[in-house]
Amino acid sequence: MNSKETKERERSSLLPAGFLVLVMLPLMLLPLAAVFLFALEEGPRMFLAALVTRDALFSLRFSLIIAFLTAAINLVLGTFAAFVLSKTRFPGRHQLGIILNLPVAIPTVVVGTSLLLLWGPIGIIGKMLDPLGIQPMFTVFGVLLAHIFVTFPYMVGAVKPVLDDLPITYEEAAITMGATRWQTFYHVVFPALRGGMITGALLAFAHSLGEFGATVMVSGNLRLRTQTAPLYIFSQFESGNLAAANSVAAILAVLSFVLFSLILYWTAQSGSRKVRQG
């Protein structure tokens, strides 16, 4: 009876599910498939050959390093920001929260432009640094700065709701039992935040990996120096080198897919844990 009902329900769900796939085909699935089709068009050997060029390998490695550093720095910065926004009370707290989330709303190209206008050779601070021989833009530092800026809200967004939901009495319970502030954070707050921190770090990593708009402005797109994988794809595509562009694009797509699967897995895990804890 039960299995019959389940089958019936499955059958009736087929139509909307099929419709969804049909709509999503030209939107998401086909373009993604096209990348792989083009990448593997001339066989796996050509795909590998396009991938192991010095420029392609550099761009992939550079992107991964930048994404890792971005995630690591934002893990600390974002968690700290979430902690300040959630657990302290000061005038202008809400306004600060909005400002910290602005990078999500501002087009990334604008972020890149504003960074240039501040740190660039003619920028407000950059102008003063230039005579000292310090040039933060068009360097690794500039790319990292842009990526931290752009992905920062994702980290805060993943950690702050967890902190908001954590009743203050958990910390107070630890304190009355004799725990210092640090012990309370380490034993009580941190374990509760772990899921949110991992999700946030993965989100920051994934966004950094695919970041284009801000990077193209601040990096100068210098090959073998500041060229990230998305910039490499764009450059190769522009110069008509489709095979090179597609091979790196395919690798990026796979990496993103794996990362988002991990994020979804972690979110589901912490969600089900929450349900179990009632």
Added chain:
Amino acid sequence: MAICMAGISKWFGKNQVVKELSLRVADGEFLVLLGASGSGKSTVLRMVAGLTMPDTGQILLNGMDITRTKPQERGFGYVFQNYSIFPHMTVAENIAFGLKIRKKNPAERRERVENLLHLVGMEGLGERYAGQLSGGQLQRVALARSLAYDPKVLLLDEPFGALDAKIRVQLRHSVRNIVREIGVTTIMVTHDQDEAFEMADRIAVLNQGRIEQVGGASDIYYNPTTCFTANFVGDMNMFEGTVTGSDTENCEIGLSGGVRIRRRGKHPFLPGQRVLYGVRPEQMRVSLLEPASHENGIPGVIENCLFLGRTSQYGIRLSDRRLLSVCLLNYLFMDGMTVPYEMNEEVWLIWSQGAGIILAHGEISVGPTAFEMEPEGRRQGFEG
């Protein structure tokens, strides 16, 4: 250990929630702070724990000033209303938390956890997580956790508030027994009068940040010293009146409706003094016969009735148009009738001259009787 609060006050913004409160809790005593929500009772408890700093006054532990001592250094146990059992730790890890912070060795911790699990009746459940426990079990873990490091004082903030009625009653017994067995000084906060009566050695009734009265359960119930306590703890029928005659052993009062009543016993009131006279609904009985000379009585008409199963609550309209509440055990059962009196029946309300309280008539006006406060929808008419 004995706790002494000396003139503690607390403001939240412009709102003073605790007003120069002074209270002494003896070593090993179980004191209950009883008050409605917003009376400041939880703030008092938090100040004792050190989670909130008093703006004025002192808190003393065995004579030592601990007002500015950090909560970590006070060594008190605190059970929160939501229990706050750490969700990522097992029951055993939760209970052992205070011991771990105190750097007790693992063997000692294990032994103490086992003893405490036995004490709260949760043997064998040490490896469970909070999400796998019922509300009652969470409450037991919270108690065990706060007792693990032999607290100097145990503080319970509405510990049964989140439980359903039946489990609440069971747990009240077991918590009371455990605390009594250990002999730890305990302060509990509640708004539930039954809970306070059942658990406390002494009750402090709190109203708007002040203590209205401190005393044993029967003292609070039968000898309330303020109109607030009289109405907050149980129900009270209040009458305004004037003392008409008085000697050392009796006080005669002319009630505003014209009826004269008498209260036996020593009293400080003089003839001509305006007073409030109060009598509990269950101290009154309903009769078709006039009261005897040694009883107080007041005539009225039965206007409505609330059948409550074990008891019935009658609304009786007096000659001065006031509606009075009387609570009677349903010991008389008459076939075909839910209650033994009929609507609009003329009856006497009779009570002992040894019952009732007299309060000096201050600015406080007489509140509505308990019966009048019942929601309209719950009233029932007569049946049969």
